[in-house]
Amino acid sequence: MEKKVRVRFAPSPTGPLHIGGVRTALYNYLFARHHGGVFILRIEDTDQKRLVPGAEEYIIESLYWLGLQYDEGPDMGGDYGPYRQSERRQLYLEYAQQLIDRGHAYYAFDTPEELEQMRTALKERGVQSPKYDASVRKQMRNSLTLPSSEVEAMIEAGVPYVVRLKVMPGEEIAFDDVVRGRVVFQSDSLDDKVLVKADGMPTYHLANVVDDHLMGITHVIRGEEWLSSTPHHVLLYRSFGWADAMPLFVHLPLILKPSGKGKLSKRDGVVGGFPVFPIAWREGESYYEGYREVGFLPEGLNNFLAFLGWNPGDEREIFTIEELAEAFSLERVQVSGARFDYHKALWFNQQHIARSPIERLVKLVKPFVEDRHGPVEEEWLARVVDLMRERMQTLRDLAVQASYFFVEDYPIDEIELRKRWSAEARDWIEQVIRIVERVESFEAEKLAAEVKSWMREAGIKAGRILPLLRLAWTGTLKGPDLWATAELLGKERCLKRLHRFLRFTVERQTASKD
């Protein structure tokens, strides 16, 4: 019997969830669901200095919007809590003490200035990578060099200290990463990592290992940026005597900038004009739109993100979250980083919009429309959505591109109008007004038939008159089928707009003659 899968997403509340973090959460979620396992949210708030108010709530709301429901977490509890590291502080200190007692860790009293001196001194002597390790710890001020009485006295007196991991030189540390295979490090290249900081909080390394062990985590699925500190974690598992129950490590490839140079950052979104956060984030004067605000469906984002570093092995592309969970496997996770491509994200979203039931789209599109154009009836919106859906990449597109369905003061593309206008145009429009007035049941097909037969008799080419009608009715040359649009607008409105169009063009002509 295999051990039940337990995975965790462990963000630190130092700001909004970044798109790379979202993908990590997604992979954890998919893996847990695929195996009928448990998905845990753990808040890694051990850095008190970088804590950002609201960040934890932001993370929780984001996961909720994305549909990545966790089974255990700070806001819902669970059998392995608390799920906020700041609330587990005492626990870490006890485990750190255990390490000290067993000689795997020690106290260090060096000040930041002394550390800086040590590093520059080593650099001057030509040391490649200056670090606090076996070769220098004998020259530093720590419980390995100081007499125990003095150490005790300093601690008693409240002299700030940290606890460091004692890395033994000359060892080989290897582990089998699920996506990368065997990775080997020499302990000589590792430093004596700080385990407990001077403020009494653990560092990521200690807290992470203690929690993963205590919470029964079976697979540590995280970004590649953690690969280099994994040997330290392995050492910790060994030092605690947990080596046999060590979780499997899964280091995910990074999401790169569109240029491919470096990992995606907040700045890239600003520069490239796309969101890098799942939902909106406010930071002082700055406001960052999220995927939710620009009109993404959560399944559109999830689908896109899932494919950034993973594929099902066949040629299917469009997946619901349930289908993703069904198909997901760590074996098919890519090894190298993937560039972020907003075009592709939009395409995935468009595909999901095309597959969504109208009723759902109406509910989702409504706030976008109302935000821009005021209250709107769902019945009416449903008809607009039905007509517009296949040209929507985002939920917001409809509100922006089809304002003429909601207001009368939609803009008219004057550049196109000037190009399309001709001497006969006025007369044509008047003819169309007469036809529209005459059509008793105002339906797309009937209207089209009437107008077209008149066009045929009068010998008018479609390309000369139809764009004008479209401009009159919608103000733009882009949009759904002209006759369907007219039917939806209704006879009254079509007539009103044709008359207004004539007045408008008269004004334009007089204006241009002056």
Added chain:
RNA sequence: GGCCCGUUCGUCUAUCGGUUAGGACACCGGGUUUUCAUCCCGGAAAGAGGGGUUCGAUUCCCCUACGGGCUGCCA
């Protein structure tokens, strides 16, 4: 600089020693459409370089080049 990881069309990727190297996005051309979008058809487009191993390498190994990550009392 050091340590670690990586390298197939412009981009995301399939291929688990033998394929005309497949798909998708983007792009180009054509069809449908009054238009834009959708949709359909077609096109151009790839194994970083060099050594091995092998009857045979995109696939396995090594080197080089290039790219990325880490190098904090941040995660």
